[in-house]
Amino acid sequence: MVDSAYPSAMNSEVVFRTEHLSKIYDMGEVQVHALREVDLELYREELVVLLGASGSGKSTLVNILGGLDTATEGRVLYGDQDLTRANDRELTQYRRRYVGFVFQFYNLIPSLTARENVAIVTEIAENPIPPEEALDLMGLGDRLDSFPSQLSGGQQQRVAIARAIAKQPAVLLCDEPTGALDSETGVVVLDAIERVNRDLGTTTMVITHNVVQAKIADRVIRLSNGRISDITINKSKTAARDLTW
């Protein structure tokens, strides 16, 4: 059992648990097994890097954990809540309360300024931090009133992270957050994610296919062909700002 491995130094409270999680996409005549019987536990405040090639099932796993997709078989538990039994409304509420997302392509609202992009989430959150503070945390205190079209890719991604963390989510799910960025900017973004995890204690999962980035993780999970092929506890984490690729 690989999933029982967890770093002894860390909090042992389980945030997510998946049991025999499978996902099959029906693509007309062929069926694609995106996930096959995945059993996994994620612990509070840990930073997990999910590594794997294209099509290995990384995004599918994150989407199911984030309540964006549903499993074909098996169960996903968030604390006591069984996400596999939740309806659309419950999943929406789950995403709204507990999950922060960061995507490869930022997905900011172009018609809103940086501050407003964060505010649109804090307006509907229960216990948010002020948008200005979240942006300040991301080093964007001076770009509050800029529209996305006026920001660089790295800045946009940091606005996206500010948006994700401003509601103080229980988990932060980042799907290739540096995928559209050059390495220098990517480091800045990873550094920001690392700080969120460290300073706010947000359980964080980062998808990447860049092995170097795995050095910032507490645990590294490798996916291959829809299965977990390996889980490694990272004994000596490297700070994001010291990475190069």
Place this chain on the structure above:
Amino acid sequence: MRGQLLAIVLVVVAGTATYVGMRGVMHALQETQATYYTEYQFADGFANVRRAPERVAQELRTVPGIGDVETRVRASANVDIPGFDKPVTASIQSVPDGRAPRLNQLFIRTGRMVEPGRDNEVLVNEVFAEAHGLQDGDTFTATIRGQQQQLTVVGIALSPEVVIQVEPGGLFPDRERYGVLWMSRRTLAAAYDMQGAFNNVAFSLAPGASLDDVLVQVDVILDRFGGTGAIGRADQPSHSLLEFEFEQLRGTSTVLPLVFLLVSAFLINIVVARLVNLQRKQIAMLKAFGYSDYAVGAHYIRLVLGVVTAGTALGTAAGVWIGQAMGQLYLDFFRFPVLTYTLEWPVVATAFVLTTGASLIGVTGAVVRAVRLPPAEAMRPAAPPTYKPTLLERIGLQRFFDQPTRMILRNLERQPIKSTLTVIGMASACAILVLGLFFTDAVDYLVEVQFEIIQREDLTVTFTEPTASRALYEIASLQGVTYAEPFRAVPVRLHYEHRTQDVSLEGILPTPYLRRVVDTALQPIPIPREGIVLSDRLARTLHVAPGDRIRVEVLEGARRTHVVPVVGRAEQFIGVGAYMDFEALYRLLGEGPSLSGAFLMIEKEAVDTLQETILDRPQVAGVISQDRAVEGFEEASAENLLVFTFILSLFAGVIAFGVIYNSARITLSERDRELASLRVLGFTQGEISYILIGEIALLTLVALPLGFALGALGAAGVLALLETDLYQIPLALSRATFATAATVVLISAIVSAVILRRKLHTLDLIAVLKTRE
């Protein structure tokens, strides 16, 4: 895309069907009228005389420019139809013995022509026969000159003289209480004491002759025999009412469908351009595969042509069907032997060219923009949109808007042209609805003013000839009459500079109670002791204003001419009028007091008996009931306008839906990424619906008042086109019209919103996250 294409097809169908149907029915009616008039020799002029010997016909034939002359006997009769207990009057007209009439020939629908020498045979006008279920062989009694006669129906007929059957002196048809009958000349002359004489003549014009010249000559000849002035077709009751109806139809059938077609063409243009814009990526892909710009362009042009052609074909079919159905409805009102509806290809071609042209312009512009980009660039979506805070926010209102509302406002403000076009599209649909509905309002208002403020009498009695004032007291003393007010009507010709106009000049009391003269504020105005008051439109026709002096030529009796000052202008929607004080009129005529008739106020329940009692008096020519006039008016207007109104409203609804649905659908395509992102962030279906539907709602709210304004402008324009001598339709728009138009637009918006709301359920949250903006 299927839904959008379907919506485009619907808009094209609505535009084309309205255009083809209404133009077609108008064309059919006009063609039918022209053919009927020619084939059945409808006369060019008519004249009434008291009694003229037959030899005068020979004299009339010598008038230069006159073609054929047909003398007739015309009698009015009281008719007693079995099973119908209300008073019925009839106009009986003679047909020549032993030959068909040369002018105003009859179309025999059933039965046969009356035969000379058979006293009791009669032909009955079709509408009247239908109203009473009369058939060949039926009998009824008629009282002609106090003499009761049993008449047998030998046939049902139509005449170009009675395409619309309208009582002399009445403005509107009443098919039950007034009918036209034809009898043998010999029989009628015997009954009416007109042997060897005539009291009515119809004549045609020789090719190229001037009607006015002929009318003057005829008047000169007939004056000695009590002629009351010859009239041309334009003043013949059936023809003038027909022309008036046609005038209305021409307005509604030309202007409105064209507006429809233009609006739908405009909408297609917008929608098609936006559709192609959304297909940038596919266009780039095709180009990357090696398709030429030409091939890509041709693909979209074929798509649009296919949609538009399908829409035009369906619309033409629907239009033909509507045209035929409406034609049949009109045949009930306009009695032609047959109505042949023919599809006019130029009309179809116009519809096709307009819709195709508009959509091709839309598609070409968008395709050219799309193919001009190198494939790699086009594969990327258009440059990231640049936004800025809206004007509302910059002036400090920002704190009142939450983020979703700011998104709505900024999206609208960032694409002012798109927003404006959408607003114009919706406003046009709203305006079309107002145009379709306003006629009813106008007619209601007209009836209210004419019959509640101006004409307040219950009955109008007209005498066969000017009668001593004593007759008024006799009528006033009848059981059930509460008040009687006299009038004297004289046919006159008004001259001012080179313009002339024939009217009936009415002498009335200085401050009449029943038949009042009102100003434009609808306040009664007293009639000055000297001078003449003209209705507003008459004053405009003659180009005179109060203070001007006009020449009044009396067309009866001693035919004196006087110069009289114009002393006032009166508001009058029906007919044209000229009014003078009684005493002043007698001085003008050079006669002592005499009356043409009286306006009566009566006890309502006495109406039928009173009508009968009064009609039985020998000097009485007719009694017209106000209620019947109102009914007749409403029937006349309602019958043919209702059909138009219904169809217009239906199609306006379709167009409103087409525009709103397409705008909303395209907005969804443009926003799906943002909306999906928000869903991922935990926004509910309802919260993202607000952003999408709020945009549509805001545009709709802006569009409605604009649509009202456009509709009111359009209505004023249509009315200006429709103004005729017979009546003028006031621009009166009711709240109900605006409310209905708004409701249809809102329902279209709500239905679109509901469909879109359902589409939001199918937003693919994951797919949008995987693609780059």
